[in-house]
Amino acid sequence: MTTAENILSTLLKDHGYSITSQRLLVFNLLIGQEPMTMHELIDRTNGKIDRASIYRIIGLFDQIGITQRLNIGWKYKIELTDKFAEHHHHLTCLNCHKVIPINKNELEDFIAQLATVQGFTPIDHQVEIQGYCQNCSKKVTKAKLLN
């Protein structure tokens, strides 16, 4: 049992669910990987788990905070929650596609505050910024910047 598997087991038990080989397999397919689509996840199980079960497992994982869905355009990808990876946000370069992580406590505080002002209880959030990195800012034409 890895450390991560132990955390998973505890989370499942604490919520009254059992530890099954299928749940462990799905979890291990997600750990350490880039966010993946449902299709990719299903593919990677190589027919070892039924499609319906995978949907049920991800539904459960979402519910008890093991996974979360990351929205990409009008599709979504699945990734493990911050319990299993460091919470962070990104600056993405529209030209060279470099991804620069942001990790600002200020930002977190600001967002939390922003929500609570309206009687809202914030649970999760996303911040993504697209633009041009230092390098590409120099090369990109004014026309392109003005769109």
Added chain:
Amino acid sequence: MTTAENILSTLLKDHGYSITSQRLLVFNLLIGQEPMTMHELIDRTNGKIDRASIYRIIGLFDQIGITQRLNIGWKYKIELTDKFAEHHHHLTCLNCHKVIPINKNELEDFIAQLATVQGFTPIDHQVEIQGYCQNCSKKVTKAKLLN
């Protein structure tokens, strides 16, 4: 022709697409409204446009920056871009799926500043916060909130 319709027409022509009654209808169903699901949009056309065409129109609108998809849970809603509505962000209720617009200049400044510190030129960004609205916060149990 309304002002908004003129902007739409120009955008279509500038990208080499024609102005059709279907495209105008879809556009007018979106203008001034809350973000809506594809299902809602289809419903509101009252059978006047085929489902396939609506998908094609929204696909095109997305491509040329007339609409954008707002992710709600693992579904999405469609809304007009900032060209047709004030730039804003959202608080989304995880329970009743209510969408509350945020409109804070502070937030914009904060984000711009966050990016520029690193020599980055920000062009676009998204901020989405999920949680429970004032109403649902009361009903949702402490257990559920603590997850």
Added chain:
DNA sequence: AGATTATTGCAAATTTGTTGCAATTATTAT
């Protein structure tokens, strides 16, 4: 107006997600 090209509707296909139920597996209690 007539020719040309783009868009639409229709019908069918595909892809994505859900459900009931019997078989299997995990947990709990001897």
Added chain:
DNA sequence: ATAATAATTGCAACAAATTTGCAATAATCT
């Protein structure tokens, strides 16, 4: 460790969402 109990899975069918080819129609261009 075994049997009883309860939860989970696989299967097969279903339902919803999205995509596609193609002929009919509508928009644009000359």
